[in-house]
Amino acid sequence: MAFIDSLQSIIPIALFYSAPLIFTALGGVVSERSGVVNIGLEGLMVMGAFVGIVFNLTFADVFGAATPWISIIAAAVVGGIFALLHAVASITFRADQVVSGVAINFLAVGLGVFLTKQWYGKGQTDMVQQPFYSKSVPILSEIPVIGEMFFARAYYTSYLAIFLAFVGWFVLYKTTFGLRLRSVGEHPMAADTNGINVYKMRYIAVILSGALGGLGGAVFALTIALNFSGSTIVGQGFMALAAVIFGKWHPLGALGAALFFGFAQSLSVSGLPILDNVPDVYLTIAPYLLTILALAGFIGRAEAPKASGDPYIKGSR
């Protein structure tokens, strides 16, 4: 039964670490599918974490137990607005999308810490009093073996993330909107000829990616970090970006990749007895090493959406 016990200790932690990555990676998929590279996921997460924490601290007394949920909604809205900068620069001003994404990352950290100092008088905020708590799902957690793994001590945000991945797949592959969004990323001129407004679709996609990135950052802040400082989000956005590519620009692929990263991260914190003799450093670098090996060995050449990275200039060929 040792194996089952291990799974029961690992899976909840894996889900816990995966959730922020899933949200953010979905944002990356939507944006890149429309043809806009989003290196700025990291910055969008920073913004989400900042708004999530500040909102939570400010309104904890007003909303009580509902505070974390309203906080992540606020973070998603602000994330969407913040992503507008990337949209305007890379779609309307035809900026290099990678460069604009880098600027988003710089700006989010600068702005977040600047405002934190401004409002709280120090480099980091207090701990939130209304974070997300792990809960046992009624009934489902009673299922033998599986209940303990997936439904006891779990965060509802993790289920929301997984659910959204399926919604993302449905929207992208089963709806007209999704077809248009993908066509804009593959061949914008053909899409334009067919009467699809390329600029509008791309704006929608980038704003959506901002909302999802903000959601990811806020969930990270309210489940894992519990406060905000310049070092709250250090690289999770880049991990999410890796999940996008690892998952071959597909919502369910990104979900799988994010779960894999969460699983690899949980190895180093789960304290499994089998792993006691392995130096920490191997477990810490495992997710990164495994990603490299997987990309080099199994996944091979992944094709990005064809027009990804190219600004669309109406009338040019």
Added chain:
Amino acid sequence: MFSNRLFNILIPTISVFLGLLAGAIIMLAFGYNPIEGYIALWNGAFGSSYFFGETIRQVTPYIFTGLAVAFAFRSGLFNIGAEGQVIVGWLVAVWIGSSFEAPMIIHLPLTILGAALAGAFWGFIPGLLKATKGVHEVIITIMMNYIALHLSNYMIRNVLTDNQDSSNRIADSASLSSTWLMELTDYSRIHWGILIALFAAFIMWFLIEKTTAGYEFRAVGFNPNASKYAGINVKKNIILSMVISGAFAGLAGAMEGLGTFGYMPSHSAFTNLGFDGIAVALLGGNAALGTVIAAFLFGSLKVGALNMPTSAGVPSELVEIVIALIIFFVASSYFIRWILLRFKKEGK
């Protein structure tokens, strides 16, 4: 019509101006006096010989990471991994520098070479995977950053020392620091590395603009398919470009290890030298001279910012915002170009 060369100078200049202007507006909005803020910034960067020395110290690694990112960019590669390459360069420099003593003429070059090779190796892996497997270099370099960070912390604690949080100090024979320069600048941490950095910039300019190899790098950057058709070995060029880029970044680590600090602390987070190098390269238009100028600008902004909270009460993060906006404006150069041409037309 404006010539392209003029645009290449005008656009970064206008971007910097707009960035500073936006910073001033933010200061005004939060009730600070922007003039006081910028005076504090200026004094913090150039106000005394000490501050000036510190500015030069900060500029030194920026030149290297800027060159690293710029070099890769020229052959169409995006090296986000400068950060990790800095860390391994720093680690190896300190390792060689602290583990034995030798005459300086041997020890110092050996240490610097070790750092360059370490960075080169850290660039070689993503280069190899890109060239042979078509794996996106951005993802691999991001992963390599984390591996460098955690691995170097482990090495410092378990191999270089016995559970200490920072490495031993390097031997004097491997040090870049100079008593003369320090006395001249009121004991700032300025060191000889700036000369090596400027020399490296010259090497990059010469390599890219004046040699056949440089021509091939640029050709691959413009159009890999056409280059292949023209008989250029694209794979070799991709690998080589990442290797050289990594070596530049590794040298930035050597500057920190041999010049500024003389040891390596374990890092809980990234040094940000590599990521700032992206900004430096972008503002510098991915050219050697431009990179040096941009490194001076960002170095002055970063060091000067440290004086803003005490002298003007402005949080130093304001400068991060200004830098981010400068990058935005550079990225949106199409927009600036359009406005400039507009003005030009109306002027006629």
